Amino acid sequence: MPDGQGRSFFRPQTLETGRHQSYEQALEGEYAFRIDRGEKPPFETYNDATSELRGIIQACVQDGKSLRARGSLWSLSTCAVTNGRLIDNKALRLAFEVPRDLTNPAYTGDAAKLRFVECGNSIAALNDYLFASGLSIKACGSNNGQTIAGALSTGTHGSAYEFGAMQEMVVGLHLIAGPNKHVYLQRQSSPVMQPVFAQSIGADFIQDDTLFNAALVSFGSFGIIHGVMIETRELFLLNAVRFRHPYDAKLKAAIDACDPTLIPLPAEANSVPRDKPYHFEIFFNPNEGTPPAEAILLVMYESAYDPDTYVAPEWQGAGESGLGASGLNVMGALLGRIPSPLNRLAVPLLNSQVNQEFSPYFKQAIIRDLFRGEQTLGKTLACGVGIPVARAVEAMEIAFKAYKDADTVLPLILSHRFVKGTKALLGFTRFDTTAILEMDAVNTPETRAFFNQVWSDLDAAGIPFTLHWGKYNVFLTPDRVRNRYGDAAVDQWLTSRETLMESAAVRQTFTNAFMTDLGLAT
Numbered sequence: 001m002p003d004g005q006g007r008s009f010f011r012p013q014t015l016e017t018g019r020h021q022s023y024e025q026a027l028e029g030e031y032a033f034r035i036d037r038g039e040k041p042p043f044e045t046y047n048d049a050t051s052e053l054r055g056i057i058q059a060c061v062q063d064g065k066s067l068r069a070r071g072s073l074w075s076l077s078t079c080a081v082t083n084g085r086l087i088d089n090k091a092l093r094l095a096f097e098v099p100r101d102l103t104n105p106a107y108t109g110d111a112a113k114l115r116f117v118e119c120g121n122s123i124a125a126l127n128d129y130l131f132a133s134g135l136s137i138k139a140c141g142s143n144n145g146q147t148i149a150g151a152l153s154t155g156t157h158g159s160a161y162e163f164g165a166m167q168e169m170v171v172g173l174h175l176i177a178g179p180n181k182h183v184y185l186q187r188q189s190s191p192v193m194q195p196v197f198a199q200s201i202g203a204d205f206i207q208d209d210t211l212f213n214a215a216l217v218s219f220g221s222f223g224i225i226h227g228v229m230i231e232t233r234e235l236f237l238l239n240a241v242r243f244r245h246p247y248d249a250k251l252k253a254a255i256d257a258c259d260p261t262l263i264p265l266p267a268e269a270n271s272v273p274r275d276k277p278y279h280f281e282i283f284f285n286p287n288e289g290t291p292p293a294e295a296i297l298l299v300m301y302e303s304a305y306d307p308d309t310y311v312a313p314e315w316q317g318a319g320e321s322g323l324g325a326s327g328l329n330v331m332g333a334l335l336g337r338i339p340s341p342l343n344r345l346a347v348p349l350l351n352s353q354v355n356q357e358f359s360p361y362f363k364q365a366i367i368r369d370l371f372r373g374e375q376t377l378g379k380t381l382a383c384g385v386g387i388p389v390a391r392a393v394e395a396m397e398i399a400f401k402a403y404k405d406a407d408t409v410l411p412l413i414l415s416h417r418f419v420k421g422t423k424a425l426l427g428f429t430r431f432d433t434t435a436i437l438e439m440d441a442v443n444t445p446e447t448r449a450f451f452n453q454v455w456s457d458l459d460a461a462g463i464p465f466t467l468h469w470g471k472y473n474v475f476l477t478p479d480r481v482r483n484r485y486g487d488a489a490v491d492q493w494l495t496s497r498e499t500l501m502e503s504a505a506v507r508q509t510f511t512n513a514f515m516t517d518l519g520l521a522t
Ligand SMILES: Cc1cc2nc3c(=O)[nH]c(=O)nc-3n(C[C@H](O)[C@H](O)[C@H](O)COP(=O)(O)OP(=O)(O)OC[C@H]3O[C@@H](n4cnc5c(N)ncnc54)[C@H](O)[C@@H]3O)c2cc1C
Pocket: 019, 068, 069, 070, 071, 072, 073, 074, 075, 076, 079, 080, 081, 089, 119, 120, 140, 141, 142, 143, 145, 146, 147, 148, 149, 150, 151, 152, 153, 154, 155, 156, 157, 158, 218, 219, 220, 221, 223, 224, 225, 226, 326, 328, 329, 374, 384, 468, 469, 470, 471
């Protein structure tokens, strides 16, 4: 068995099931890296890891084994796995400040806020690292256990609707595209680094918008993303308010306009400055009605962070789903607390548990302390449907009707989040403002049937929609991928993959069943 020299090693493993047991993947095993003990200067350690990653690709090409880099395996689809070998990158977690003289003189951003981070940094680790310098990531999903490379590779998003999904922070990618090829890639239209930076990591320097936009959301298909250049920002406070509001014409208008300022805040949050809205999220419990009379809103407004007065909110307690909780966390928290299978008699209990998880609050916190770890496991399933915001209300009504017609009781939360559109060619948040209709549930045949019904009904209604690459998305077929992203974008993505990767053999090595099933393997 090939074993990388240095920090990497191979561990045999026959089965992978992912974090929420949403699939079963037979495999040969995975490479992993030993923790860096700081024996060498960090930059040397980084470059050594590049060499090891190249060696791992070489070994897999030689052995005819498929290979895929994986992050925390938080994806619920099979995008992160393959029947050959995986690379667990989680010990690759260096992070660097960027010397100003290596940046391009045309760079209009603040060089002091750039960071070059290794792929395996978790969002939690990144938050801590940046906090020490008074900095913050710009956007985050509901939790922080993903790795930076894994999160951006599927288009992980929160509801920072004026900023976008997590990949929008990224301005450079160090991509290992074969045993003999690795590149530092950035957009031609917004140059950030000079070629000398690429030289310092031994990489070819490429400035190209199409190649960058293709590789940015590519779910492990373009090789190994070893390092990521991100733009950060100063720490900022989020005034987060969770409250109930009637599902009425006013709320529908706010959804249509993607404008939380149309909704008054509850009295205790009256003093919150409302000039910088940041996050808008709306949850529905369809077991309260289809549609329910009320929705649960989570709205966040920015204000200045003051290190002298800031006190992080307490974690709510073991087993609870956290302040930034999504429906998926709440479903995880409910597992074991509600009967299974559910019947109508259990609905009041289910609803009271959901209410408890979504109890009202008003907290002031930084990103690091709002979107925290997921404390629960279990067989939950989530799906993110990207929709043009103008059709968000209609789409949710379709989901309500599908649930009503199913005449069943499912532990299920439906929600909306909103994301500014992405330039990533296959970014599923591709509409100018993308409303994400989320369906979060316990994973049973009935919930999977419900998700499928909603997809079919949305299709029948002519609503153009995409699906989160890292969540349940079995509806996707080659035709549907092309139909949703357009032939031009798909073809550019495929051509970019061919251009960037060293050879057809390397492309084959980084091809998994997920891509083949979607017509994305060439
Ligand atoms: C509790 C929970 C909460 C979630 N909340 C949200 C949310 O709020 N918003 C949202 O959008 N999604 C959410 N998700 C989905 C999750 O954010 C994505 O699936 C994300 O991609 C997972 O990141 P990961 O580090 O676990 O990567 P993995 O799932 O391990 O991998 C994801 C993809 O990245 C690729 N990849 C990983 N590392 C590399 C690398 N170094 N080089 C090249 N490719 C690589 C993999 O091949 C794979 O295709 C959530 C999932 C869970 C379990």
